[in-house]
Amino acid sequence: MPKPFKKNQKRYNKGPVAPKLAGNVLVFFLVFMLLVALYTVLSGGAKKSDVVSLSLVASQVSDGNVKSIDVSGDKLSITLSDGTLETSKKETESGLSETLSRYGVSPDLLKKVDVSVASESSASFWLLTILPIALPIVFIILFFWFVARQVRGAGVQALSFGQSKAKITDPSDKNNKVTFKDVAGNKEAKIELTEIVDFLRNPKKFLDIGARIPKGVMLTGAPGTGKTLLARAVAGEANVPFFHLSGSEFVEMFVGVGASRVRDLFQMAKRAAPAIVFIDEIDAVGRVRGGGMGGGNDEREQTLNQILVEMDGFEPNEKVIVMAATNRGDVLDPALLRPGRFDRRVMLDLPDRADREEILNIHSREKPFAEDVNLKVIAERTPGFSGADLYSLMNEGAILAAREDRKKVSQFDLIRSIEKVMLGPERKSHLLSLEEKRIVAYHEAGHAIVGSVLPESDPVHKVSIVSRGRAGGYTLSLPLEEKRLESRQSFYDDLAGLFGGYVAEKMVIGDITTGPSNDLQVATNLARAMVTRWGMSDAIGPVALENDGGRLIGGGMPVEHGYSENMSKEIDAEVKRILEEARTRAEETLTKHRSALDAVANKLIEVETLEQPEYEEIIKMHGIVPKKKG
Numbered sequence: 295m296p297k298p299f300k301k302n303q304k305r306y307n308k309g310p311v312a313p314k315l316a317g318n319v320l321v322f323f324l325v326f327m328l329l330v331a332l333y334t335v336l337s338g339g340a341k342k343s344d345v346v347s348l349s350l351v352a353s354q355v356s357d358g359n360v361k362s363i364d365v366s367g368d369k370l371s372i373t374l375s376d377g378t379l380e381t382s383k384k385e386t387e388s389g390l391s392e393t394l395s396r397y398g399v400s401p402d403l404l405k406k407v408d409v410s411v412a413s414e415s416s417a418s419f420w421l422l423t424i425l426p427i428a429l430p431i432v433f434i435i436l437f438f439w440f441v442a443r444q445v446r447g448a449g450v451q452a453l454s455f456g457q458s459k460a461k462i463t464d465p466s467d468k469n470n471k472v473t474f475k476d477v478a479g480n481k482e483a484k485i486e487l488t489e490i491v492d493f494l495r496n497p498k499k500f501l502d503i504g505a506r507i508p509k510g511v512m513l514t515g516a517p518g519t520g521k522t523l524l525a526r527a528v529a530g531e532a533n534v535p536f537f538h539l540s541g542s543e544f545v546e547m548f549v550g551v552g553a554s555r556v557r558d559l560f561q562m563a564k565r566a567a568p569a570i571v572f573i574d575e576i577d578a579v580g581r582v583r584g585g586g587m588g589g590g591n592d593e594r595e596q597t598l599n600q601i602l603v604e605m606d607g608f609e610p611n612e613k614v615i616v617m618a619a620t621n622r623g624d625v626l627d628p629a630l631l632r633p634g635r636f637d638r639r640v641m642l643d644l645p646d647r648a649d650r651e652e653i654l655n656i657h658s659r660e661k662p663f664a665e666d667v668n669l670k671v672i673a674e675r676t677p678g679f680s681g682a683d684l685y686s687l688m689n690e691g692a693i694l695a696a697r698e699d700r701k702k703v704s705q706f707d708l709i710r711s712i713e714k715v716m717l718g719p720e721r722k723s724h725l726l727s728l729e730e731k732r733i734v735a736y737h738e739a740g741h742a743i744v745g746s747v748l749p750e751s752d753p754v755h756k757v758s759i760v761s762r763g764r765a766g767g768y769t770l771s772l773p774l775e776e777k778r779l780e781s782r783q784s785f786y787d788d789l790a791g792l793f794g795g796y797v798a799e800k801m802v803i804g805d806i807t808t809g810p811s812n813d814l815q816v817a818t819n820l821a822r823a824m825v826t827r828w829g830m831s832d833a834i835g836p837v838a839l840e841n842d843g844g845r846l847i848g849g850g851m852p853v854e855h856g857y858s859e860n861m862s863k864e865i866d867a868e869v870k871r872i873l874e875e876a877r878t879r880a881e882e883t884l885t886k887h888r889s890a891l892d893a894v895a896n897k898l899i900e901v902e903t904l905e906q907p908e909y910e911e912i913i914k915m916h917g918i919v920p921k922k923k924g
């Protein structure tokens with residue numbers, strides 16, 4: 295009987311930095327090569343010509359073979375009478391006639407030659423002189439500039455520590471606008487937050503009358519109950535900017551960055567006031583201090599301190615409200631919850647049946663439904679689902695319909711999605727051998743029969759030996775109505791149900807497999823919690839010896855439990871007794887209803903999945919009365 299599990303959602307938005315940088319450096323090198331090539335062409339001259347010595351030029355002039363000479367700086371471009379081109383170089387410090395006369399060319403002969411002198415200060419002369427020196431320098435400067443820009447642009451912020459990385463939602467941004475209409479259920483929370491909205495909309499009214507407005511609101515609730523959504527909705531309702539930063543983002547970088555980010559964040563918010571600063575997952579920085587190893591995590595502590603300093607430093611008219619969210623309200627540092635800080639606490643619950651229907655309705659906007667869709671039924675079948683689960687259920691349903699090329703989402707798509715969200719995707723390809731199939735069928739039938747017989751367990755909705763996620767098969771049972779409180783008797787029945795698989799395997803196969811390992815774990819944890827947390831053991835008495843789920847403090851060592859070695863032995867004995875009792879009850883039940891067990895198991899081997907009506911049909915034939923509503 296695998297229980298639905300919740301995924302804790304975390305998002306990371308860091309992309310790899312290196313490829314982008316490398317790409318840009320490459321582009322830069324290409325540009326550089328191009329410049330070099332350009333220079334070569336410029337200085338090399340466009341026409342193809344032979345380079346000759348000055349003495350040859352002199353003799354050619356003497357022979358009267360030269361038609362013209364162009365002088366540009368100390369470069370000579372010579373055109374011979376037959377049209378051939380030559381280049382040469384004169385001495386830098388003397389003129390052309392002076393140079394040639396030194397080679398024995400008389401000025402008279404030179405007069406026959408058409409000599410033109412290009413201006414020495416011409417642009418190209420300077421370019422050609424300066425470029426060889428300037429180009430490398432320009433290159434080096436550009437290179438450093440590029441690298442510096444890349445490093446900053448990539449968000450590493452090695453050159454500019456601390457700038458807040460808050461995501462800002464502007465009130466005029468219609469696409470990202472969320473209002474209370476988008477949040478289903480949570481009526482009390484909304485009423486509580488309406489006050490904040492009123493203040494942000496019209497702060498003057500409150501300030502004029504001298505009212506002190508809360509600085510901090512702490513949203514607590516299970517993952518996926520809509521804390522982030524609700525915080526956004528407050529900003530949307532009040533029409534103010536929303537600065538959003540996640541606690542885990544503080545912790546990711548160098549020491550000391552967290553605190554300066556907080557400072558920047560609050561500075562920005564004050565400039566934009568009235569505004570909301572939202573610190574999501576604040577437990578990442580705000581856990582109880584001083585419990586960790588090695589003096590705790592300094593970075594976290596400094597960040598937390600900075601948040602507190604900023605909140606304490608608000609002027610009464612600052613008009614910035616800080617909201618924070620956590621799903622571990624129990625581990626928060628008490629300093630955060632002091633009056634004047636996060637003194638308003640808003641709890642978000644898992645949605646009840648009506649709320650679930652409302653959430654499903656919200657997420658069915660823009661989804662075309664077939665006529666058979668009945669969201670009420672879906673809501674009934676999803677106790678324990680959070681808003682986020684329901685959102686992903688709707689999405690899975692639409693994906694299923696699209697994959698099968700249908701234009702509308704049908705009820706069957708949604709029903710299949712419930713199980714997918716609860717248990718993970720089906721693994722049809724996971725083929726069982728005949729013997730394995732028999733074992734799994736008896737295992738699941740065992741859970742189902744015990745669940746159907748014992749009065750306090752939930753009715754069976756579905757039994758299947760199709761493997762899903764990590765489970766080999768599964769038995770789905772759902773409560774007839776929403777339960778907020780669980781009784782000791784219902785736990786006893788649940789425990790017996792958990793042993794149904796284990797006992798059936800042993801009775802029928804004569805051996806025990808690894809199949810029930812998860813069942814045993816769940817059963818043991820449950821029995822232990824009954825003894826140490828809920829005072830449900832008569833031998834130990836009404837005392838809470840442990841907190842929620844073996845809690846850790848400061849992210850380090852487990853807390854030492856406050857009881858003796860002796861007590862620890864007594865607890866173990868009690869847990870063992872409760873488990874043994876549960877097993878015995880399962881054994882008795884299955885022995886008594888062996889024919890029903892065989893019938894259900896055999897049908898499962900044949901069809902693999904039994905829905906509630908077919909299942910109840912079978913057990914009725916073997917003398918078990920199915921549980922009825924009401």
Ligand code: ADP
Binds near residue numbers: 523
């Ligand atoms: P949390 O911050 O409590 O973990 P989120 O606010 O991130 O949960 O909720 C995740 C998604 O689940 C939301 O974006 C929304 O689509 C859906 N959701 C959760 N609660 C509700 C609700 N009460 N009404 C409508 N949608 C909800």
Ligand code: ZN
Binds near residue numbers: 737
């Ligand atoms: Zn099982």
Ligand code: MG
Binds near residue numbers: 521
């Ligand atoms: Mg969240």
